[in-house]
Amino acid sequence: MVDQEKIKAAVKLLLEGIGEDTGREGLLETPDRIARMYTEIFGGMEEDAGEHLKKRFHVKNNEMVVEKDITFYSTCEHHLMPFYGKAHVAYIPNGEVVGLSKLARTVEVFTRRPQLQEQLTAQIADALMEHLKPQGVMVMIEAEHMCMTMRGVKKPGSKTVTIVTRGIFEENNVLQNTFFALLKS
Numbered sequence: 001m002v003d004q005e006k007i008k009a010a011v012k013l014l015l016e017g018i019g020e021d022t023g024r025e026g027l028l029e030t031p032d033r034i035a036r037m038y039t040e041i042f043g044g045m046e047e048d049a050g051e052h053l054k055k056r057f058h059v060k061n062n063e064m065v066v067e068k069d070i071t072f073y074s075t076c077e078h079h080l081m082p083f084y085g086k087a088h089v090a091y092i093p094n095g096e097v098v099g100l101s102k103l104a105r106t107v108e109v110f111t112r113r114p115q116l117q118e119q120l121t122a123q124i125a126d127a128l129m130e131h132l133k134p135q136g137v138m139v140m141i142e143a144e145h146m147c148m149t150m151r152g153v154k155k156p157g158s159k160t161v162t163i164v165t166r167g168i169f170e171e172n173n174v175l176q177n178t179f180f181a182l183l184k185s
């Protein structure tokens with residue numbers, strides 16, 4: 001469970017740490033606001049992707065399923081700053097599919113946690129492999145990291161791209177290229 005009291009105390013301390021007066025009007029409600037916001041943006045901590053992938057439908061044709069341009073917002077676990085962008089998910093069924101919205105739901109379970117983009121990409125692919133048991137999965141994430149653009153190297157607009165393949169997508173250039181072609185169409 002998210003401990004809102006702990007978050008509130010920490011935010012107050014953080015503001016004091018940067019030399020702020022936590023008693024001034026604009027900051028009075030800030031610890032409380034952040035505690036409520038964190039409950040939402042880290043809500044994936046208490047969620048199980050398996051729940052979203054439980055309801056499956058039988059199919060005769062095991063054609064590639066692609067859900068592209070899933071907009072997401074996540075939080076970098078190194079800086080607690082946002083990173084956000086698009087996730088693209090593909091899988092080749094093994095007789096079963098899930099509702100398309102469930103792919104976006106699965107992405108959300110893992111984005112609403114402290115994350116690294118590489119880890120996020122792998123966790124989405126692994127959850128699909130585990131719960132849907134398809135022949136293969138491919139996940140690509142393109143994201144902009146505020147910890148890169150707002151501070152440090154300051155490269156606005158630069159994107160980090162991560163790709164993970166599992167099952168028959170691994171070392172199968174034809175399938176991988178079909179996925180890339182579908183992303184462009």
Ligand code: ZN
Nearest residue numbers: 076078079147
């Ligand atoms: Zn970062």
